[in-house]
Amino acid sequence: xxxxxxxxxxxxxxxxxxxxxxxxxxxxxxxxxxxxxxxxxxxxxxxxxxxxxxxxxxxxxxxxxxxxxxxxxxxxxxxxxxxxxxxxxxxxxxxxxxxxxxxxxxxxxxxxxxxxxxxxxxxxxxxxxxxxxxxxxxxxxxxxxxxxxxxxxxxxxxxxxxxxxxxxxxxxxxxxxxxxxxxxxxxxxxxxxxxxxxxxxxxxxxxxxxxxxxxxxxxxxxxxxxxxxxxxxxxxxxxxxxxxxxxxxxxxxxxxxxxxxxxxxxxxxxxxxxxxxxxx
Amino acid sequence: xxxxxxxxxxxxxxxxxxxxxxxxxxxxxxxxxxxxxxxxxxxxxxxxxxxxxxxxxxxxxxxxxxxxxxxxxxxxxxxxxxxxxxxxxxxxxxxxxxxxxxxxxxxxxxxxxxxxxxxxxxxxxxxxxxxxxxxxxxxxxxxxxxxxxxxxxxxxxxxxxxxxxxxxxxxxxxxxxxxxxxxxxxxxxxxxxxxxxxxxxxxxxxxxxxxxxxxxxxxxxxxxxxxxxxxxxxxxxxxxxxxxxxxxxxxxxxxxxxxxxxxxxxxxxxxxxxxxxxxxxxxxxxxxxxxxxxxxxxxxxxxxxx
Numbered sequence: 012x013x014x015x016x017x018x019x020x021x022x023x024x025x026x027x028x029x030x031x032x033x034x035x036x037x038x039x040x041x042x043x044x045x046x047x048x049x050x051x052x053x054x055x056x057x058x059x060x061x062x063x064x065x066x067x068x069x070x071x072x073x074x075x076x077x078x079x080x081x082x083x084x085x086x087x088x089x090x091x092x093x094x095x096x097x098x099x100x101x102x103x104x105x106x107x108x109x110x111x112x113x114x115x116x117x118x119x120x121x122x123x124x125x126x127x128x129x130x131x132x133x134x135x136x137x138x139x140x141x142x143x144x145x146x147x148x149x150x151x152x153x154x155x156x157x158x159x160x161x162x163x164x165x166x167x168x169x170x171x172x173x174x175x176x177x178x179x180x181x182x183x184x185x186x187x188x189x190x191x192x193x194x195x196x197x198x199x200x201x202x203x204x205x206x207x208x209x210x211x212x213x214x215x216x217x218x219x220x221x222x223x224x225x226x227x228x229x230x231x232x233x234x235x236x237x238x239x240x241x242x243x244x245x246x247x248x249x250x251x252x253x254x255x256x257x258x259x260x261x262x263x264x265x266x267x268x269x270x271x272x273x274x275x276x277x278x279x280x281x282x283x284x285x286x287x288x289x290x291x
Numbered sequence: 292x293x294x295x296x297x298x299x300x301x302x303x304x305x306x307x308x309x310x311x312x313x314x315x316x317x318x319x320x321x322x323x324x325x326x327x328x329x330x331x332x333x334x335x336x337x338x339x340x341x342x343x344x345x346x347x348x349x350x351x352x353x354x355x356x357x358x359x360x361x362x363x364x365x366x367x368x369x370x371x372x373x374x375x376x377x378x379x380x381x382x383x384x385x386x387x388x389x390x391x392x393x394x395x396x397x398x399x400x401x402x403x404x405x406x407x408x409x410x411x412x413x414x415x416x417x418x419x420x421x422x423x424x425x426x427x428x429x430x431x432x433x434x435x436x437x438x439x440x441x442x443x444x445x446x447x448x449x450x451x452x453x454x455x456x457x458x459x460x461x462x463x464x465x466x467x468x469x470x471x472x473x474x475x476x477x478x479x480x481x482x483x484x485x486x487x488x489x490x491x492x493x494x495x496x497x498x499x500x501x502x503x504x505x506x507x508x509x510x511x512x513x514x515x516x517x518x519x520x521x522x523x524x525x526x527x528x529x530x531x532x533x534x535x536x537x538x539x540x541x542x543x544x545x546x547x548x549x550x551x552x553x554x555x556x557x558x559x560x561x562x563x564x565x566x567x568x569x570x571x572x573x574x575x576x577x578x579x580x581x582x583x584x585x586x587x588x589x590x591x592x593x594x595x596x597x
Contacts, residue, residue: 025410026550026551033413148410150407151380161372165462168361186361187337189306194468205533206534254416257413271589275592275595
């Protein structure tokens, strides 16, 4: 049986936070994102969908295969609000849906990776561990690499797709040292998902949701995990000292012609004529 | 800042010269004297595990700087674990921790302060890193030094070139690897006029029209993350922190709200023009000129003028 662990993160949609809230939050160090819609981070979302596609293809290619031959675990480290995403994943066919309870410090990737490593020690080993390459809050780009080191597993990054060509092996499309490659490797493996166009997470049907409605979400505390499994103690010490808003403001001059033709003419005369003359 | 440091470069990278220029400018900005540095250049067909093994043995300095990019980030983070130090990616600046500056000049192993973008590029965070050695991968948006400055800076640093050594112990050694054909050049890197489409281009049909209009206008076409992730535009046309960082004379943005990650990608444009039906979109204040209206109608008219 192939055991896959898919780690994901939900965060507020930071682009929906008003400019004034960033300024006040940076000054006080306190943010209230509770009124902002939560979403699965885009890299994690691609990873979750790619796993489902790989599972579908695996089952289709193996007539004798059944869902018992592939086991999917969805794991998130976050507050209770993350359970909405776990319920969606349960409906989509993830066999185990697990939440490590807490609000991880977005700038301490070492702690997040240590918690995941401890979970793997408790419930693994896994043939494949899939994570998003980075999340929008901390943007550390570290967790997959740390996890590969903590678990002593090989890793491929900037992954855009994968499939199982035969038991125990995985064909992975990824980018390394500036080259896009398709590489067939032995499992186990950690994958850090990169940009994957068209890999938005599918939406479960009402029937799938109904069938999964009784499924339990497992909740574990990080303290319990680390105590039980003696997870790797990160040596890094990183402290946040301060924050400042990024100022992208420009003139913002409103161009208002009486119609599209006049607006285009103003744009052309003011900003584009010089450019086109240089190009000629 | 008084530090002994190492620089890691990849000889086969098409960005090798660019990376040298970025690092040169970064050293100057950070006050790191080139005489305190040594350059390690990895050469040959690259393998990550081999690079990790080589650098784990070779690097002895307390501060290690990596050129921008995903391979550097992986090396920085994994080496920090192996060497018991601390890593950070997308580093914008580094300086000595103030308390450390006043200490004995011979002691150059203390904490450092590092700036980097956080919260999807909405804020810049300043962090204290306490446990060395420090492995820092630089940010892609950092500026380049001139070629003369770069040659002078690197001329002062000893350089050691090392070849990747395939190892039987590498778990990925012997994998079946096929190099995929590179994507066609989108022209975004050197374009003087760029058309960037956002969520407002709305559909595959909208994207087709957008690309036709870009062609008529003689502009290179790119897109925001929503336009690319919805599959409307190809991945190689992504503009933003994880795509192309562009620097055209004019960037005309159609139907995009102006997310921080996208704005970082067009920040070096001389002029930004935005067309959007939502006058409250953040981009309205982040552009030089803003048109509240239908992008397609405006572009059709512009095509007749250019």
